Amino acid sequence: MEILGQFRREGLGRRENRRLGLIFLMALSFSMVLFSLFGARASVFEKAREALLDISEPVLSVLGSPIRWVDARFGDLSDYINVLDENKRLREENAELRAWMHEAITLQRQLDYFRGVLGVELPEPADYVDALVIGEVDTPFQRSMILNAGASQGIENGFAVVQDAGMVGHVVTTGKSASRILLLTDPSSRTPVVVEGAELEAILVGRSRGRPALTFFATRDPEGLAVGQRVVTSGAGGVLPRGIPIGEVTNISDDGVRVKLFANYAGTDFVRVVKYHFQPDLTQVEENDVDEAPQANDEADDEGGDE
Amino acid sequence: MSELAQDRRWLALTPTLMAIAGVVLLLLPLRLFGGYVPTPIIPLAVIFFWSLYEPDLIPYPIVFLIGLLQDFLTGGTVGVWASVYLFSQWLILQQRKYFLGREQHVVWLGFSITVVVISIIIWLEQSLLTRTLLPYTASLWQWVVTIAIYPLLSIAFSFLHKRAIMEEE
Structure with a gap:
């Protein structure tokens, strides 16, 4: 006679223990997913991520150097093969750029003159931190890079990261000596942008390996949108500065509007982190207006408090 | 004798170390063939x-720990890879009797089926997490590369496996 399943108990060997272990661990990982979904970002996990980032920084730096060496040799080889075509192309580009340079100098003079006339006070130019890309996460649906600069170089979460051609992404995790940037192509990346020419505000949404898409606000029809228009950061929300070049509109269809990024991820070895804070501009206004307009000062104070 | 025991302990760590190396490879900017070929997901193999x-x-x-390490290092949602790797192991252990002693191309087919199942789970999980229906094809190429590299990996692993077995006997 079986009492309280005693015969079944005998069958509880190593196999059953393993099965229980699996169920426990599966439950643990799913609860971790749920916890990350509903928990705040500044959780235990975030601390663990920062710590692991710092630990992995020297490892990735050491392991990455032979890769960079091999890449450079391959680069040399292709440069050698394409040297004639490349030289012709560069000469043409140089001539074009010279014309642009003279135009830019003329425009800069004009701008300085008008600024002088109007008495415009410009915000301080943004500071930059140069960093080396030591890691590039390559798993399905995740697009991020690891830089060899972190909080000790003054990097904070939210800072924009640019390359010579355009924006790459923004900082999401900051360790002491390393940081992680979420690329514009990551499916969870959302960047407030403006389409130049059409003057349309939109959100750039990452699409993993595909080109990022533009999402427009429902209240406005995307009129005047054309292929080839430049997309830059809009600065809405105050996290990113305005006017960082991102890409150009390439495809307008029923599926949506797609943007071809200026940044070339496969060739990104060095990047620049833009140290930008929205706050200092407000405090500058407060200081300047303190004598003339006390009311305006109060308002500015309130806004500052809300930030 | 004690030296042998020590050797054996190191050899027992082989799969763990290989999986960790696979996770690190996913982090390095390898950019195979000018970035056109994604890094294969070696930990799964x-x-x-x-x-x-x-x-x-x-x-x-x-x-579980390998999956967790990958989750933390790739900066994704914690628990996604841990659950996926655990599930794939469970799947394999269920079919173990069938695949043991089979020819290598049958095992390869088994790996391909596992990869297809895992790719669908990852796609669904990430779609839920980002609350948008992601294009499944975005990660297809990486899974194809993972399947394609398996025969090579399996030759290397079987060499290591033979060593581990010999030391045990």
Whole structure:
């Protein structure tokens, strides 16, 4: 006679223990997913991520150097093969750029003159931190890079990261000596942008390996949108500065509007982190207006408090 | 004798170390063939091979920790890869009897089926997490590369596996 399943108990060997272990661990990982979904970002996990980032920084730096060496040799080889075509192309580009340079100098003079006339006070130019890309996460649906600069170089979460051609992404995790940037192509990346020419505000949404898409606000029809228009950061929300070049509109269809990024991820070895804070501009206004307009000062104070 | 025992302990760590190396490879800017070929997901191949031929060397807690390490290092949602790797190991252990002693191309087919199942789970999980229906094809190429590289990996693993077995006997 079986009492309280005693015969079944005998069958509880190593196999059953393993099965229980699996169920426990599966439950643990799913609860971790749920916890990350509903928990705040500044959780235990975030601390663990920062710590692991710092630990992995020297490892990735050491392991990455032979890769960079091999890449450079391959680069040399292709440069050698394409040297004639490349030289012709560069000469043409140089001539074009010279014309642009003279135009830019003329425009800069004009701008300085008008600024002088109007008495415009410009915000301080943004500071930059140069960093080396030591890691590039390559798993399905995740697009991020690891830089060899972190909080000790003054990097904070939210800072924009640019390359010579355009924006790459923004900082999401900051360790002491390393940081992680979420690329514009990551499916969870959302960047407030403006389409130049059409003057349309939109959100750039990452699409993993595909080109990022533009999402427009429902209240406005995307009129005047054309292929080839430049997309830059809009600065809405105050996290990113305005006017960082991102890409150009390439495809307008029923599926949506797609943007071809200026940044070339496969060739990104060095990047620049833009140290930008929205706050200092407000405090500058407060200081300047303190004598003339006390009311305006109060308002500015309130806004500052809300930030 | 004690030297042999020490050797054996190191060899028992082989699959764990290989999987960790696979995770690190996913982090390095390899950019194979000018960035056109994504890095294969080697930890999955490690878990598949060793769960099939020597499951004692890669117990569930180790698989869980490998997945967790990948989650933390890739900066994704914690628990996604841990659950996926655990599930794939469970899947393989269920079919172990069928695949043991089969020809390598049958095992390869088994790995391909595992990869297809895992790719669908990852796609669904990430779509839920980002609350948008992601294009499944975005990660297709990486899974194809993972399947394509398996025969090469399996030759390397079976060499290591033979060594581990010989030391044990």
